[in-house]
Amino acid sequence: MTTISRVVAREIIDSRGNPTVEVDVELKDGSLGRAAVPSGASTGAREAVELRDGDPSRFHGKGVRRAVDAVNETIADAVTGLDAEDQATVDATMIELDGTPTKSRLGANALLGVSLATAKAAAVAHRMPLYRYVGGVDARLLPVPMMNIVNGGAHADNPLDFQEFMIAPIGAATFAEAVRMGSEVFHTLRASLLAAGHSVNVGDEGGFAPDLRTAEEALDFVVRAIERTGYKPGTDITLVMDPAASEFHEEGEYVYAGEGVRRSSAEHAAYLAELVERYPVASIEDPMGEDDHEGWRDLTARLGDRCQLTGDDVFCTNEALLRAGIRDGVANSVLVKVNQIGTLTETLATVSTAHRAGYTVVMSHRSGETEDTTIADLAVATGCGQIKTGSLSRADRTAKYNQLVRIEEELGTQARYAGAAALGLRG
Ligand SMILES: C=C(OP(=O)(O)O)C(=O)O
């Protein structure tokens, strides 16, 4: 019944207007699974390869016809006839067919589309929501949303060196309440920025991209917006940052171009520690560059008991890289982006490895997204308790929040909101 009978890929458009892959997987019983593939801008060097048609140095705006062809002409034949319920075999078949360590022949974008669409088709065949099919009977934990309300770095054209300033409503009673709290703060922040003469244009992930120069200026605006909305910073709503430090880690130094200063690895770490002292920052993602292992280890030893330190570029959702990090005392949390690794099976393996080691897990979007909401379901399926999926102002981001609102409603009295404990904080 759950035998794969048809696989079709097409080129669609993502939230930045760039081409991306969408895949339909159809089963013998007529069940249809459809998945669209996201795309990053501040990508980790060790991510699985996103296949683009043209010159890779100019890849945004380039087509994904080669990846679409890889699905339609190569992968489709290999997975047709397999059982969609046997996700591990479907994914292993594609990995073997590709035959490279980074999925560079067929493209991680090709593999991921098929992998996720397969799981979605199997869920439809079982008349189950995706979170239940993947997560089983215990899939009922709604994640704390990390909402990106100020954009900088590679996601905006303003001088802010850090890429993301987020709010996480840890004190909400439900996910729906968390979304409402976040949107209230978002609107207060908009009014405060306007009143201060700033632009309220938004960046790639829908957060405001004002002409601010330092992290302190951004954090001050966010803290004041939380207070003015009537919430307590640190208790009701905590702060989260993604400096995306690999982007400005150059030849051993952290080059803050917007602020106009350079910091050594130790100075950069001391600066982050100072921000954690001065502001209610409960989590920092990519505080250090992906190649600054010593810096990562030192910062984890220094701040790891007080602050969630989440590895994005440094782990690339790759189980082997994560294992090495766990061994070396790098980070205490991992960001999970399905397209960094390219299959659902490998994504779930990374989540399990993290959980077994006591690392927290944050399910994440990419800066280039579509209306696909798979990661919302995966956040519940894995019980990871945290999701970062942008601001409250773009349909590609709100689609995920709205899907989680629906899941919470569907779960009814079974639903639990992850709250402060998800970030390793006491509630
Ligand atoms: C979501 C992020 O951005 P991108 O998708 O550009 O890597 C990130 O760095 O966490």
Ligand SMILES: [Mg+2]
């Ligand atoms: Mg990141």
